[in-house]
Amino acid sequence: MKAVHIGAGNIGRGFIGLQLIRSGYELTFVDVNETLVSLLRSQGLYRVRLASASRESVTVSGFAVQNGSDIEQVGELIAEADLVTTAVGVSVLRHIAPALARGIELRVARRPGAPLHVIACENTIGGSEQLLELVYSRLSPQLVAETAGWIAFPNAAVDRIVPLRQEGGEQLEVTVEPFFEWVVDRSQLLPGYAPIEGVTYVDQLAPYVERKLFTVNTGHCCAAYVGALRGHATIGEAMTDPVVEAAVRGALEETGTLLVRKYGFDPQAHAAYAAQIIERFRNPYLHDSVERVGRSPLRKLAPQDRFVAPALELLALGVEPRALALAIAAALRFDSPGDEEAVALQAAVREQGAGAAITRATGLAATHPLHALIAGRYEELAGSLLEGGVRE
Numbered sequence: 001m002k003a004v005h006i007g008a009g010n011i012g013r014g015f016i017g018l019q020l021i022r023s024g025y026e027l028t029f030v031d032v033n034e035t036l037v038s039l040l041r042s043q044g045l046y047r048v049r050l051a052s053a054s055r056e057s058v059t060v061s062g063f064a065v066q067n068g069s070d071i072e073q074v075g076e077l078i079a080e081a082d083l084v085t086t087a088v089g090v091s092v093l094r095h096i097a098p099a100l101a102r103g104i105e106l107r108v109a110r111r112p113g114a115p116l117h118v119i120a121c122e123n124t125i126g127g128s129e130q131l132l133e134l135v136y137s138r139l140s141p142q143l144v145a146e147t148a149g150w151i152a153f154p155n156a157a158v159d160r161i162v163p164l165r166q167e168g169g170e171q172l173e174v175t176v177e178p179f180f181e182w183v184v185d186r187s188q189l190l191p192g193y194a195p196i197e198g199v200t201y202v203d204q205l206a207p208y209v210e211r212k213l214f215t216v217n218t219g220h221c222c223a224a225y226v227g228a229l230r231g232h233a234t235i236g237e238a239m240t241d242p243v244v245e246a247a248v249r250g251a252l253e254e255t256g257t258l259l260v261r262k263y264g265f266d267p268q269a270h271a272a273y274a275a276q277i278i279e280r281f282r283n284p285y286l287h288d289s290v291e292r293v294g295r296s297p298l299r300k301l302a303p304q305d306r307f308v309a310p311a312l313e314l315l316a317l318g319v320e321p322r323a324l325a326l327a328i329a330a331a332l333r334f335d336s337p338g339d340e341e342a343v344a345l346q347a348a349v350r351e352q353g354a355g356a357a358i359t360r361a362t363g364l365a366a367t368h369p370l371h372a373l374i375a376g377r378y379e380e381l382a383g384s385l386l387e388g389g390v391r392e
Contacts, residue, residue, distance in 0.1 A: 003081060158180075162174065223293070
C-alpha cells in the first residue's frame with residue numbers, strides 16, 4: 001500500500017505520518033520547505049517524543065520525501081498511491097489542489113478504477129469536502145464524472161496537541177501529547193478500504209467534528225485569549241490561573257450544553273470528556289505558547305467557527321452564552337504584533353471602534369443580541385478589570 005502525505009511539519013511527522021507508517025504504508029512525505037525536505041532526505045529518520053513524565057519516544061524511518069514545488073512529480077506519486085492525506089492548514093489547501101488535480105488526471109489515464117482515498121486532516125469542518133471542491137474545479141466535468149465510485153474524499157476530525165516550539169535536541173524531533181484522536185467518516189469510504197491504525201471509523205462524523213471543535217478548539221483558544229490578557233506566555237501557565245481556568249470551564253459548560261442537546265451525548269460522559277480536555281491543557285510537559293494557539297483570530301471568530309457558531313446555536317435554544325461572549329471579547333483584544341490577522345483586528349478596533357470590529361470579525365449585525373452581549377463583555381475587559389477576575 002502506498003500513501004502520500006502532504007505537509008511534513010510537526011503534525012504531519014508527529015501524528016499522521018507516524019500512524020500511516022505504523023499501518024504498513026509505503027509513505028512519501030511532500031512539503032515545499034526545501035530545508036525540511038533536505039533534512040528528511042539526508043537523515044532518513046526522525047524521533048517522535050511524548051510530552052509526558054516518561055518522555056517515551058519512537059524512531060520513524062523507511063519513508064521517502066518529495067519537494068511539493070514539483071507539481072508534476074507530486075502528481076506522479078498521487079497517480080500511484082492508494083491514500084493521500086494532508087496536514088497543511090485550511091488556508092493552504094488551495095495551494096496543493098493543482099498537484100492533486102494533476103495526480104487525478106494521470107490516474108484516470110493510467111489506472112482508471114483504481115481506488116483512491118484523499119483525507120484532509122485539517123482543523124476545520126468538512127476539510128476533505130473543501131479540498132474536493134478545490135481540486136475538481138480544476139478538472140473537466142467529463143473527467144470528474146469518470147472518477148465517480150473510485151476516488152473518494154472522506155471527511156475526518158483530528159485531535160492532537162503538537163506545539164509549534166519544539167524543544168528536542170534533534171532537528172527533526174517532534175514532541176506530541178500522548179492523547180490523539182483521528183475519526184473518519186466511514187460512510188464516505190470506498191468498499192474494501194484498508195483501516196489505518198489508531199483511526200476510529202464512524203457512520204456520522206458531524207457529532208465528533210463539532211464535539212472536537214467546540215470543546216478542544218474552543219477551550220484551547222479561550223485559554224489563549226484570556227491567558228494573553230492575563231499576561232501568560234504558555235497555555236500550561238495560563239491554566240494555573242484561576243481566572244483563565246474559570247473562563248475555559250464556563251465556555252466548555254456552554255458548548256457542552258449545546259452538544260448534549262444537539263447530538264444526544266450522554267451528559268456525564270461528555271462532562272468527563274471536557275474534564276479530560278482541561279487536563280490536557282494543563283500538561284506541564286507541553287510548552288505551547290498562547291501566541292501559537294491564538295494566532296489567526298479573524299479565522300477563529302468567523303461565524304462558522306469555534307466561538308460564534310455554538311454561541312448562535314445556544315441563543316436559538318434560549319441559552320445566553322455569556323462565557324463564549326467573554327472568550328470572543330478576549331479574542332478581540334488579542335494583540336500579537338507578529339500575527340497579520342491580530343494586527344488587522346486591532347487596527348479595525350482603533351480606526352472603526354469595537355462595534356464595527358465585532359461585525360467585521362463575526363459577521364453579526366450591530367442589532368443582533370449576540371453582538372450586544374459581546375460588546376458588553378468587551379467593555380468589561382477594559383482597563384485593569386481583568387486583574388480582579390471576570391464576572392459570570
